[in-house]
Amino acid sequence: MTAERSGPAVPTATYRLQMQPGFPFAAAASAVPHLASLGVSHLHLSPVLEAVPGSPHGYDVVDHARVRDELGGEQGLRALARTAREHGLGLVVDIVPNHMAMAPRHNRALWEVLREGPTSPYARWFDIDWEAQGGQLLLPVLGGPLGAESAHLVVDGDVLRYHDHAFPLREGTGKLPLTRLLDAQWYRPVWWRLARTELNYRRFFSISELIGVRVEDPEVFDATHAKILQLLREGVVDGLRVDHPDGLADPGGYLRRLHEASGGRWTVVEKILADGERLPASWPVAGTTGYDALRHVDGLFTDPAGAGELLGHYRRFAAPQTDRGGDWDATVRRAAYKVLTHELAAETERLTRVVGRLCAASPDPALRDRAPWALRTALRELLVRLRVYRPYAAGDAARVVTEEAAGQARHAFVVPEEGEAVDVVRGLLLGPDGDGAPGAGPDGAEFRARFAQTASALRAKSVEDTAFYRYVPLLSATEVGGDPSRPAVSPAGFHAYCARVQRDWPATGTVVSTHDTKRSADVRAALAVLTECPGRWADVLAEVSRDGAAGPDAQLAWAAWQTVFGLGPADPERVGQALLKHAREAGLYTSWTERDPVYEEALAAFVAAGPCGPPGGRVAAFRAALAAHVRANVLGTALVHLTMPGVPDLYQGTEDEYRALVDPDNRRPVRFPTGAHGEAGEALEPGRSGEKTAVTAAALRLRARRPEVFGDTATYAPLSARGPAAAHCVAFARSGAVVTAVTRLSLRLAEAGGWRDTRLVLPPGRWADLLAPGREFDGHARVADLFEPRPVVLLERTAETG
Incomplete structure (x- = not known):
């Protein structure tokens, strides 16, 4: 039976709750009276489908057919919906179409693929390149090379175990010697470091624990959306937030199918728009989740002249390291090169293989005889010059992969004839008519889709997860969707943006704090004040630096002092963990995969003695004077x-x-x-x-x-x-x-x-x-x-x- 809708078709305001084992549906229900009294119309829940046990966020989905047991299961969700309705509220939920957890023990669909290989009915679910790695799915789970870890690989009946991992064995292979047993499987456990260059499945950004899902396949869409659509039909859920549509092969096609299947429910997409970029008008959605609004609101309270002066103080403070973070465009470009050659090397190689097949099979002689290294270089040089996350519909590629970018990319080649690889790649992206329309058969469509998917992963990793931690003159500007090179927005610019939103996307989402913002809105609001007194801030830093509170590097020190100014008095553990993440994401002196213990110990000592020690009192006093x-x-x-x-x-x-x-x-x-x-x-x-x-x-x-x-x-x-x-x-x-x-x-x-x-x-x-x-x-x-x-x-x- 279809239940009565629990709220208005379009929310008046939503309230985001992070569902996790420590905050299940019952806890959310207890908060409903307070949230209803605030005046919101809908609760906005983070992902509610079955995830990896203990997951604090729920984006690592393992079963789309079940509501997460640790949150209270489907009964708990329905009870929350009833409580919300009693107080006049509806529910909006976050859905994750792009990926699932690479956790075979919990992901039944993936378990079946590992056991049966490409003939499994679930094989079409996952974006796996079976032509690579000898037809085996690479599993980067071993703590070291196989020779050092083989003793920990144990056969237990029809299961292969490695510490907490479990994998199904192909039928009839359980009694083989280990080496032959591994060769006989549809997968191959390998040292985790091989993921960087050898991986043969699409993942979420560079996170190997999340495997890409092919929701462009109608059967996969139906299977992975059945439960959510049921909850919509029955009035338990009223609207949707779509996580990371840029990772999909065809975001527009997916959103059209979702719109039809959901009956046109209010839906917003987590789409990061670059400055000046517009949401595709053909997408049947209410708008974005609101990072474009965040940039404009933050910019309104930022002084443009003071931001420029602050940049000058930063460059002097960080000298002689300014070449590693003193210029925004250069910082992004260096970060993009680093990401493509390290974190996304496997994705680059797969893209190179696809374009290589296109060239080899082309009847056009101009496409023949292109060396893989030249195609790889052309792809890299075009990708690092994209200023948006990805191209979309026909004609978009020509606007995104510009002739100017192609001209710059050709400079990477010494021999002009080899530089023609840039024109080959760009021509395949634009299609036979030069407008991005489909061409060159299935391989051409696959190439354009994979180029777009790789571009979005590159933009996220190089900008949000690297450059924002290297370019730190004003931390409030290094936010998702932001443009740190132009942090201020004039009142006229803000009004023009609002008028455009009211005209084109009046029901779009707007945010100033989310689960993904690097600093909450109130921290950023405090930091923006520094653009009104950049000289006084520089004097404060000079004073605390004279006190001997010098960081392990000047860029990190600048960021650390701004962090405690924005945050105010805080637990040193919180500050220390955030700055450690900052240093690892920047990847200049330490990183997640190549950690430098000496640097990280120096960082911890600096935080304790400086920003969270006596010198931090000077910063606290300065903040108090600006309260x-x-x-x-x-x-x-x-x-x-x-x-x-x-x-x-x-x-x-x-x-x-x-x-x-x-x-x-x-x-x-x-x-x-x-x-x-x-x-x-x-x-x-x-x-x-x-x-x-x-x-x-x-x-x-x-x-x-x-x-x-x-x-x-x-x-x-x-x-x-x-x-x-x-x-x-x-x-x-x-x-x-x-x-x-x-x-x-x-x-x-x-x-x-x-x-x-x-x-x-x-x-x-x-x-x-x-x-x-x-x-x-x-x-x-x-x-x-x-x-x-x-x-x-x-x-x-x-x-x-x-």
Whole structure:
């Protein structure tokens, strides 16, 4: 029986909960009264399907047909949905179409493939190159070379065991000697280091523990989506967040199939858009998960001139290491070369094999006689020059893989004739008509799909997971979807973005903190203040450096001091773990696979003695002196996010001030109040604990009460301030019924003499202050009066207005 839908078709606001064994469905149900009182319309759950036991995130799915037992199983999910409905809430869930866990003990489909090989009915599920590695699936699980680990490979009936790993044996092979037994399997356990160059299955980025799934196959789509679609049909779930569609062979085709199968439910995709890039208009989705909004909101509170000055101080501080992180474009390019030749070497080789087959089979003589090394070089040089995650539909390749990029790529070849390999590769990408249309048969389609998939993995690994840790002038700018070379967004740029969102994607998601952000919004809001006082920050660093608190390298030290400034007082263990991850991701002196114990010990000693030791007190005092300006950014970020176009998604705990670093720090379970938190219209005194909660609840309750003001048919209109400090007031009206106004660059404002006679021109009517009941404004309101109790204001047009 189909249940009644639990909420509106389009959420007014969602609240993200990280489901894990320590926070199961029952815990989420207990939090429902509090979350309902905030004013959200839907809970947004991280993946709920069966995952590797103990998984803290759920993205390592092992069974798409079952709701995760450790969270409470399907009964627990349905009970949560009932509790949510009783409080007027629906559910949105995160789904993972791109990959599954490489855990045969728990992944039955993969177990069958390992036992039966390419003839298994499940073989079509996984993106495996059976033509490579002698027809065996490489399993990079051994702690060392086979000779050193063979004693730990034990046959147990029809199972091969290696420590905690278990693999099925091919029928009739259990009694063979070990070497012959391994040769007889459809898989080959190997030293984990071989994954870098020898792997023959597609994975999630460079994570060998996650194997790619071929959801472009209709049968695989049906099998992996049946349970989620059932939950949608029965009203348990109302909407979807799609994880990493860029990893799929055909994202557009997948989303069209999902849209049809789900009945057009509200769906957003985790698509990272480069600055200026647009979401494909043909995708039948509500929009993105909101990292593009994050970049614009953060940029609004960043001073462009100060960011440039901060970069200059950083380059001097980090000298002579600036060639390893002082220029953004160069940093990204070096990181991309490193990723392609190391972490993604296996993917590059598979791509080279595919294009080699195309050339060898082509009737065009111009494609023949291309050496693998030349094709590999051409692929590498084109890939490192992509400025977006991947090309998509016909014609997109020509826009993404530009002639300018091809010209630069040819310079990698000494002999011009060998450089023609660049034109060969680009020509295959563009297709026979030069517009990206299909051509060259199945191999041509496979090449274009694999090029796009490799491009997305490269962009994620080289930018998000490497360059963001090497280029650190302003840590708040090194965020998912961000452009650290241009961290600031002007008010005009922000308004233009919002107008475009309202026009084209009014139901898109918006975020400022997520489970993947490297620093929570409140940490970034504090860091943005440094762009308003770069000289004073440089003086602070000079002082703490004179105290002997020097890091193992200057770049890491700069990042460490910014980390404790943004975070404020914190457990040294949290700071130490985040900075250790920072150093390993940067890969300059230590890494996840080539760890340098001496460097890492020096890093730990520095954190304890410096940022988390006595010198850290100087940074803490500096932060305290700037508390009013941090507060302005925190509240401004929150209110802008909650009232701009789109559907805001709040990350768990962020209704109050929330300071967190990169995962796993930001994925810790949150403790929620046991009852409803606050009443509508409640006002808190400025500076009191819970001030951000009051602002958040006021905005969310307004969205819930007046969805038409913010929805598909709503309007967005910038409002202009007039006077000497007009540039510091950012304001906009929604549907002529609600006004948001926030303070921008409050430190610069104070240094310039404050608001003085600056006024905000309000739309006609009387306007009630929702954050301080009893106050009303009209006409040309003095900004100093608007912001007298706090640096933000939320106004609603009164019913008495005509």
